[in-house]
Amino acid sequence: SQKIEQNSEALNIQEGKTATLTCNYTNYSPAYLQWYRQDPGRGPVFLLLIRENEKEKRKERLKVTFDTTLKQSLFHITASQPADSATYLCALDMSDNNDMRFGAGTRLTVKP
Amino acid sequence: EAGVTQFPSHSVIEKGQTVTLRCDPISGHDNLYWYRRVMGKEIKFLLHFVKESKQDESGMPNNRFLAERTGGTYSTLKVQPAELEDSGVYFCASSPSFRGPAYFGPGTRLTVL
Numbered sequence: 311s312q313k314i315e316q317n318s319e320a321l322n323i324q325e326g327k328t329a330t331l332t333c334n335y336t337n338y339s340p341a342y343l344q345w346y347r348q349d350p351g352r353g354p355v356f357l358l359l360i361r362e363n364e365k366e367k368r369k370e371r372l373k374v375t376f377d378t379t380l381k382q383s384l385f386h387i388t389a390s391q392p393a394d395s396a397t398y399l400c401a402l403d404m405s406d407n408n409d410m411r412f413g414a415g416t417r418l419t420v421k422p
Numbered sequence: 423e424a425g426v427t428q429f430p431s432h433s434v435i436e437k438g439q440t441v442t443l444r445c446d447p448i449s450g451h452d453n454l455y456w457y458r459r460v461m462g463k464e465i466k467f468l469l470h471f472v473k474e475s476k477q478d479e480s481g482m483p484n485n486r487f488l489a490e491r492t493g494g495t496y497s498t499l500k501v502q503p504a505e506l507e508d509s510g511v512y513f514c515a516s517s518p519s520f521r522g523p524a525y526f527g528p529g530t531r532l533t534v535l
Contacts (some may be wrong), residue, residue, distance in 0.1 A: 314464070319523035341521065342521060342522075344523065344524075346526075351528070352524030352528055352529075353426070353513050353515070353527050353529050354465070354472075354524075354526045355512070355526070355529050356524065356525065358521060360523065365428070399465070403521060409455075409467035409470060409478060409481060410455075410467060410524065411467070412464045412465040412466070413464060414463070414464040415464070
């Protein structure tokens with residue numbers, strides 16, 4: 311069956327450390343993979359998009375990797391800050407469908 | 423630039439009633455999506471409009487749900503009659519291109535009692 315699994319429901323880290331979030335998928339062939347941030351009571355906010363032929367993408371303190379062999383994406387936040395505390399969602403964008411499939415999300419808490 | 427807006431922000435109705443949710447996408451975005459998140463579950467796709475045409479409605483749970491996008495601008499999602507399991511947060515998103523970042527609205531929280 312098709313699955314998208316994000317490593318854990320919750321991740322707690324200390325301010326200044328690097329947060330690493332994992333998105334694993336099975337029985338999908340995504341053309342793109344996207345990461346979103348969601349704060350309580352708000353809609354998801356787009357962060358980064360990586361294509362199947364790209365290994366890595368960076369934006370400021372954010373880095374995403376995409377390994378289509380392992381069927382995994384890693385999302386890194388370096389020099390984390392309490393303001394980075396939120397739920398982070400990965401979403402697979404299929405080449406043959408119109409819809410995005412979302413993971414359940416990982417709730418990141420960065421402690422001062 | 424105004425973002426995606428949704429109305430109402432909350433709706434509480436009784437089972438059997440009808441509710442209509444509205445989404446105003448970002449101006450110029452041809453692609454409009456509806457998603458739903460029920461308690462404890464992941465966000466799930468409902469349907470996709472390109473301008474006024476339904477591109478994909480494979481995620482619509484059943485025929486109690488009707489989505490429209492007249493004139494290719496705002497969209498409505500009607501639930502009639504509402505059931506308890508329809509409770510959740512309904513998100514609308516728009517995008518200027520078929521593949522790429524989606525810009526989400528704040529969502530409508532629907533509670534069916």
